Amino acid sequence: MSGHIWEAIMKELWFRGELKEIGRDECFELLGSRSVGRIGYCTSGGAVILPVNHAVIGGEIVVRVSPGGQTARYLRDNAPEPDLTYEVDDFDDYTESGWSVLVTGTARATSPESLASLTDRPVPWPAGDYWDYVRIHPTRVTGRRLVPA
Amino acid sequence: MSGHIWEAIMKELWFRGELKEIGRDECFELLGSRSVGRIGYCTSGGAVILPVNHAVIGGEIVVRVSPGGQTARYLRDNAPEPDLTYEVDDFDDYTESGWSVLVTGTARATSPESLASLTDRPVPWPAGDYWDYVRIHPTRVTGRRLVPA
Numbered sequence A, B: 001m002s003g004h005i006w007e008a009i010m011k012e013l014w015f016r017g018e019l020k021e022i023g024r025d026e027c028f029e030l031l032g033s034r035s036v037g038r039i040g041y042c043t044s045g046g047a048v049i050l051p052v053n054h055a056v057i058g059g060e061i062v063v064r065v066s067p068g069g070q071t072a073r074y075l076r077d078n079a080p081e082p083d084l085t086y087e088v089d090d091f092d093d094y095t096e097s098g099w100s101v102l103v104t105g106t107a108r109a110t111s112p113e114s115l116a117s118l119t120d121r122p123v124p125w126p127a128g129d130y131w132d133y134v135r136i137h138p139t140r141v142t143g144r145r146l147v148p149a
Helices: A003-013 A024-032 A070-077 B003-013 B024-032 B070-077
Strands: A018-022 A036-043 A046-057 A060-065 A083-092 A097-110 A132-147 B018-022 B036-043 B046-057 B060-065 B083-092 B097-110 B132-147
Touching (some): A018 A024, A024 A083, A024 A097, A024 A132, A036 A070, A036 B036, A036 B046, A036 B083, A046 A070, A046 B046, A060 A070, A070 A132, A083 B036, A083 B046, A097 B046, B018 B024, B024 B132, B046 B070, B060 B070, B070 B132, B083 B132
Antiparallel strands (some): A018 A132, A046 A060, A060 A132, A083 A097, A097 A132, B018 B132, B046 B060
């Protein structure tokens, strides 16, 4: 039996991490600790997953989308309360550990003026016309931490 | 005007990256360079996004799921060809740059024996009964690179 196969079998049996649930407060802390996450929504062609920049403001997740883009179209087509999922995670390849937070909620168009302060709002990394502000109101927040073996 | 607000306005106007499309071959290279991605699928409660370990084998993405889990249930309920989305990305907070690849496809149950070799198969980082092997056959592969300003 070659060393590679032996290694694969060993890996399968041992050295595997443990998944632990994360409470809602810690989920929000983790969401706030990052500026990139992924919005998810359903189309006739299946689920769409797209990285975006976000901010956590008043218990909601705020993102910005381009008025001419596919996400804006989805939100318009499913107004007034389209489902919108948001996911944030972080993983370490070396220790094979990490965490993820999944927010299921409904989206509402909002205005930059309605946000608490100018400095809190999300700023997209790419150049572009990300003028539509969208608030995701969470209906379900779950998270898991993968603790190294 | 406070320094913080000034900084926010400057950031809005300048120093923003440029999005560039990634070709299909490079998308597969990027998929193969990572062992963690996110499956996405649609349920009555909206899109689900869940991190998993993957392997790229013969132009398909192979993941493993727990027979008793929600993903296995989704796949059973939508057999024989459930839509399944897969997303991989990587971002750098310092340079505000990165890339993402989105695969839209259909999923099929498969067996470990059908995979080219034992060492190629995906090994989940968490301990658990990830006995079900699933191949995602891509119908659409798109990617974007965010190049620093």
